[in-house]
Amino acid sequence: MDCNHNCEGCSQDCAQRQNPQSLLESPHEMSQIKKVIGVVSGKGGVGKSLVTGLMAVLMNRRGHTSAILDADVTGPSVPKMFGIHSRAQGNENGILPAYSKTGIGLMSVNLLLESDTDPVVWRGPVIAGTVKQFWSEVIWGEVDYMFVDMPPGTGDVPLTVFQSIPLDGIIIVTSPQELVSMIVSKALKMAQMMNIPTLGLIENMSYATCPDCGKQLKVFGESHIDEVAANFSLPVLGRIPIDPRLSAACDRGMIELFEGDWLDGAAAAIESQK
Numbered sequence: 001m002d003c004n005h006n007c008e009g010c011s012q013d014c015a016q017r018q019n020p021q022s023l024l025e026s027p028h029e030m031s032q033i034k035k036v037i038g039v040v041s042g043k044g045g046v047g048k049s050l051v052t053g054l055m056a057v058l059m060n061r062r063g064h065t066s067a068i069l070d071a072d073v074t075g076p077s078v079p080k081m082f083g084i085h086s087r088a089q090g091n092e093n094g095i096l097p098a099y100s101k102t103g104i105g106l107m108s109v110n111l112l113l114e115s116d117t118d119p120v121v122w123r124g125p126v127i128a129g130t131v132k133q134f135w136s137e138v139i140w141g142e143v144d145y146m147f148v149d150m151p152p153g154t155g156d157v158p159l160t161v162f163q164s165i166p167l168d169g170i171i172i173v174t175s176p177q178e179l180v181s182m183i184v185s186k187a188l189k190m191a192q193m194m195n196i197p198t199l200g201l202i203e204n205m206s207y208a209t210c211p212d213c214g215k216q217l218k219v220f221g222e223s224h225i226d227e228v229a230a231n232f233s234l235p236v237l238g239r240i241p242i243d244p245r246l247s248a249a250c251d252r253g254m255i256e257l258f259e260g261d262w263l264d265g266a267a268a269a270i271e272s273q274k
């Protein structure tokens with residue numbers, strides 16, 4: 001077959017084969033973002049946004065500048081968690097993030113909608129384009145750790161986000177009632193395809209503590225997170241209990257006041273990542 005130098009449509013492994021073109025977008029010229037961590041889950045509702053929010057708060061408490069890019073465009077829950085209901089502002093240079101009470105920068109589609117109860121009925125390419133703009137057209141300024149609340153699953157939109165934002169690592173959030181092994185395997189393979197390291201697993205809704213006797217109740221049955229983590233040679237970075245104070249804090253926009261040391265190990269692991 002004659003070579004037309006278009007490697008994209010050709011499966012030959014010849015000497016002229018060029019590396020695939022990078023699809024990574026450049027950040028805004030006024031952004032200096034040191035580390036970007038994607039937070040992924042197999043399906044919605046396992047607490048991916050909660051973990052994203054808690055990690056940003058923790059890193060901020062530990063003296064780093066943190067930010068959240070809410071790439072979960074069809075289920076954006078981050079602004080509410082931080083009590084932000086304002087609209088995003090812009091200037092001649094680009095779009096400005098909203099800032100939480102403790103100074104965490106946020107960008108979410110909910111900051112662009114007229115009302116945060118409006119549904120996002122957009123097709124995949126528009127959603128993916130919006131997320132790319134959150135990276136390349138938002139003036140993030142200086143950020144030590146940016147957490148990206150990734151769109152759930154492994155479809156077109158999460159794939160585009162993986163390809164366009166230069167992630168330094170991902171954290172996989174699971175819950176005990178899921179098919180953890182399958183979900184971890186899929187997320188891990190997707191990250192490996194893009195050469196992105198998986199930092200570890202966080203199990204949400206691991207247990208509930210009885211308010212009377214303090215016993216840990218396995219509401220969703222025994223957890224398999226340790227076996228799964230060992231099978232994939234990944235660390236378990238944290239286990240978060242079911243705690244009504246957490247959901248109340250999210251509902252009231254007061255996640256920055258959370259108390260709990262469940263994710264201290266995850267924060268330390270991120271800090272120690274080279």
Ligand SMILES: Nc1ncnc2c1ncn2[C@@H]1O[C@H](COP(=O)(O)OP(=O)(O)OP(=O)(O)O)[C@@H](O)[C@H]1O
Pocket residue numbers: 041043044045046047048049050051072075076077152204205240241242243244245246247248250251
């Ligand atoms: N450990 C927990 N204890 C109490 N409530 C929790 C806990 N984890 C999550 N929740 C609550 O469950 C709901 C779903 O959580 P969250 O929005 O973080 O999930 P998600 O995986 O990001 O879902 P989606 O992808 O649909 O946005 C929220 O109302 C949150 O406050």
